[in-house]
Amino acid sequence: MEEAKKAKVYRMSRILIVEDESIIRTALRRLLERNSYAVDDAGSVDEATRQFNLNEYNLIISDLRLPGAPGTDLINLAKAVPVVIMTSYASMRSAVDAMKMGAVDYIAKPFDHDEVLDTIANIIKLRGAEDKSTQTTSETAAPPSTNQMVGTCKPMQDLFRRIHKVARTDATVLIQGESGTGKELAARAIHQQSARADAPMVSVNCASIPETLIESELFGHEKGAFTGADSARSGLIEAADGGTLFLDEIGELPLEAQARLLRFLQENEIRRVGAVKSTHVDVRLVAATHRNLKALAKTGEFREDLYYRLYVMELQMPPLRERGEDIIVIAQQFLQKSCDKLGSRLLKFSHDACQTMIRYNWPGNVRELQNAIERAVILADDHTITTDLLGLDIEPGSLAALESNFASGNSLVAETGENASERRPEQNLSLDDYFQRFVLENQDNMSETALAKKLGVSRKCLWERRQKLGIPRKPK
Structure with a gap:
């Protein structure tokens, strides 16, 4: 036997x-x-x-x-x-x-x-x-390890410590960071480490719901509350009762919905659209945005009282380009996941591909890395992922090169004859500050093509940085 x-x-x-x-x-x-x-x-x-x-x-x-x-x-x-x-x-x-x-x-x-x-x-x-x-x-x-946040760099270790601390409370959390940095993963980590882990976590992308339906989706509605409301329906906040509600891109909420959300945070009560009575709910709110809510509050695009109600605990997601060799660890996980998903043999990265991933600027952050690796797995003919297979838009004058120059104390852009004096970055200003200042000072007199050329970037890179910093284009 x-x-x-x-x-x-x-x-x-x-x-x-x-x-x-x-x-x-x-x-x-x-x-x-x-x-x-x-x-x-x-x-x-x-x-x-x-x-x-x-x-x-x-x-x-x-x-x-x-x-x-x-x-x-x-x-x-x-x-x-x-x-x-x-x-x-x-x-x-x-x-x-x-x-x-x-x-x-x-x-x-x-x-x-x-x-x-x-x-x-x-x-x-x-x-x-x-x-x-x-x-x-x-x-x-x-769940597979690719659904978990990983990182050994100092910003990520600081983030993990803050998540661990805030998860043990019921405090409202605002997660800020560029698109694709993993804000929802941070929200899930908070939920999973909290006393609410056995209750549901409901995720809502506020930017994906039409403005006319957002209040009904969040708060529910009664029968006959509006055209097409043939029956009563509970909202997503009720669905999260006892658990966690994650509102992604909360900066896209219309002002009317913001007022309702503020009442929910103050009173722990919601009222369905068309209802007379309120309903008590026990929901922990985690919100996320890539926009500057404080700036939006000053311009009236976001309620200032809601901003301060959300700003109990802030978590900042570091962009991928600032995470150093964490990029390789994340890439290995995505590689394993992609090979599994596509039924491919297990591949590996070439040394050059690893170095390229570390040096690349990653404007799309972790989401861009995941897509690049899945593309490479599909195209790979042998057991090695090379730089070419990653298909990254790398240019000699990319913003990554600009950041390298900035870090070494070189001037941000080549000056024109009218501004022959060298302009060195001041210690208290970042690359983004100088980028924004240059664009705002020169866009009235220069085309987008000329701006991009003077900055040493492509028009695509210029557009992406405008989106990140919220710099509007000049009116035509």
């Missing part, structure tokens, strides 16, 4: 652990064996290559720092077998370097059991393990 059970285990997915600390090695082995994996282990790269045939495994998990050769040597020795690198939180930069060398993922020590199992299950599924019935149930029970 025991022999039959053992034979069954060894028909399962096989994993090799390479770890010199016996306590960690034993704990990880027991975790995997409890979840129906067949496991071998070794204390060094040399021991692993002498005792085992690396190509017989579905996955190798190795510590980064080992006696003798480092764990990254297994990436080339194992050839087609995926390698996951283990490292401490204090050595996350080394984990990023390992992924550049071809590691498919990393595990941070001390490791979380569920995260380890999810990572392993996703990798083995992607590699086409023959007996899918032997994979852990956590593969379907937990």
Whole structure:
């Protein structure tokens, strides 16, 4: 009976652990064996290559720092077998370097059991393990890691700490940041870490609902409240009762809906369109916008009292271009997800592609990165994603180059003969400040083409930066 059970285990997915600390090695082995994996282990790269045939495994998990050769040597020795690198939180930069060398993922020590199992299950599924019935149930029970925020840079670590603090309260949260930076992921993290995690989280994109329907969608309506209201209907705020309401692009709400929303925040009550009585609701509000609500409040486009009611706790999402080598970690996750979605073999990024992704300006942020990688997976003919396959609009005079010049203290633009004196950035002004000042001072006398040429960017880049900074074009 025991022999039959053992034979069954060894028909399962096989994993090799390479770890010199016996306590960690034993704990990880027991975790995997409890979840129906067949496991071998070794204390060094040399021991692993002498005792085992690396190509017989579905996955190798190795510590980064080992006696003798480092764990990254297994990436080339194992050839087609995926390698996951283990490292401490204090050595996350080394984990990023390992992924550049071809590691498919990393595990941070001390490791979380569920995260380890999810990572392993996703990798083995992607590699086409023959007996899918032997994979852990956590593969379907937990969301994939690509739906979680990741980041080791200081802005992201600060963000994670603030999310953890604010999640334990019921305070209203305003998430600000450029389009595509992952504001909804931050909202979900707040909800999942809160006491409301078992209740629903309802997400609403205020910009996608017609202005005539927004109040009905949010607050519901009674039968006969307006033409076409054939029956009573509860709104999205009621649907979130007990949980969290996420209002994305809240700056697009019309003023009438803003007044209703303010009452909801003040009284914890809503009144359906056409109703006489109010209904009490218990809903935590998280809002997000890429617009400057304070500036909109000053111009009367957004209610000032609502702005201050929302501004209890602010979270700022850093743009992708400021996240350094986090970009590679995120790209690896998107690559794994795209390969899985498209049924492709597991690919890897070339060194040049990694460097390009780090240097690129990413005006579309994480969303642009995801689309670029999915496009590259579709077009790839071999196992490597090159820079060309990413299809990024990189120009010698791009805004990324301007930012590099700005950081080194060079002038923002080449001056005209009339402004021959060199204009250096002042320490208290940002690149965006200087960009905005130059455009506003010169757009009355220069065409868009001339402005873009003088700034050293394409018309497309000029338009994107106008959108980001809210700089209107001159009236024709």
